Amino acid sequence: MNKTGEELFSLYLKRTSDYLKVDLFEYYDEMKNNKEIIREIEEAVKDVDSFQKKFNDIFEFRFFRTLLYVLIRVTKPGTIVETGVMHGLSSKFILNALRKNNNGKLISVDLPSFFESGPANKDGYNFTLPKGKQPGWITNEDDKKIWELRIGKSLEVLPDVFDKNKEISIFIHDSEHTYETMWSELNLAWPHIKPGGICICDNIESNTSFFDFCLKVGKIPLVLPAPGNDGLMSIRFALIQK
Numbered sequence: 001m002n003k004t005g006e007e008l009f010s011l012y013l014k015r016t017s018d019y020l021k022v023d024l025f026e027y028y029d030e031m032k033n034n035k036e037i038i039r040e041i042e043e044a045v046k047d048v049d050s051f052q053k054k055f056n057d058i059f060e061f062r063f064f065r066t067l068l069y070v071l072i073r074v075t076k077p078g079t080i081v082e083t084g085v086m087h088g089l090s091s092k093f094i095l096n097a098l099r100k101n102n103n104g105k106l107i108s109v110d111l112p113s114f115f116e117s118g119p120a121n122k123d124g125y126n127f128t129l130p131k132g133k134q135p136g137w138i139t140n141e142d143d144k145k146i147w148e149l150r151i152g153k154s155l156e157v158l159p160d161v162f163d164k165n166k167e168i169s170i171f172i173h174d175s176e177h178t179y180e181t182m183w184s185e186l187n188l189a190w191p192h193i194k195p196g197g198i199c200i201c202d203n204i205e206s207n208t209s210f211f212d213f214c215l216k217v218g219k220i221p222l223v224l225p226a227p228g229n230d231g232l233m234s235i236r237f238a239l240i241q242k
């Protein structure tokens with residue numbers, strides 16, 4: 001990606017470092033030079049027609065994912081729970097960082113959007129998996145050693161996930177961006193995030209659920225804009241610390 005992307009990423013790291021009172025730049029160079037993630041993704045996509053085949057650098061992936069990587073490297077979380085997997089790109093960045101930490105695990109929840117049956121989302125998001133692929137198909141065997149993938153509607157699966165994992169370090173919402181799903185996921189997850197833990201929400205622009213939730217729990221969020229599908233910058237994802 002061009003210099004502007006990298007400059008913007010540095011700005012995000014600075015703002016997130018200030019917000020969380022940690023130095024995310026500690027792992028900036030490692031993330032920037034992480035050829036392993038690119039190599040593993042290129043290996044996974046090589047026979048998949050509908051997917052980009054070559055990636056020049058790590059900034060071609062969304063800030064949402066690269067930021068997750070440095071956040072995990074710096075904060076050394078125990079258990080992470082994410083909703084919304086699709087190809088497994090965010091999962092891949094999380095799992096690669098956890099592998100480097102030599103500690104922690106990821107539990108992901110996904111209601112699959114199969115090519116054959118169409119999008120699972122009821123929020124207008126209309127992408128699907130490539131033909132014949134399962135959610136998280138980009139991850140490899142090493143990733144899977146520290147990964148639990150739970151299939152089903154987040155609101156139906158999360159109660160059991162939290163029953164078995166009473167305390168988590170990070171929760172990430174990126175499944176269905178309807179008010180009901182976002183609001184309910186945030187309310188289910190929050191009591192299980194440990195003090196100092198982090199709650200990250202993607203597509204906060206979809207409705208007011210995230211801001212309503214911040215008001216409810218008395219937190220001022222760090223809001224990070226990102227380029228939308230129209231190429232314009234808009235508010236996109238945000239985080240709060242417990």
Ligand SMILES: C[S@@+](CC[C@H](N)C(=O)[O-])C[C@H]1O[C@@H](n2cnc3c(N)ncnc32)[C@H](O)[C@@H]1O
Nearest residue numbers: 084086089090110111112113153154174175176
């Ligand atoms: C935006 S994609 C996730 C992208 C992924 N987090 C990343 O950054 O690489 C949203 C995913 O959520 C799934 N999904 C849709 N509705 C869901 C629901 N109610 N519960 C869980 N997953 C759902 C979709 O099938 C899709 O795989």
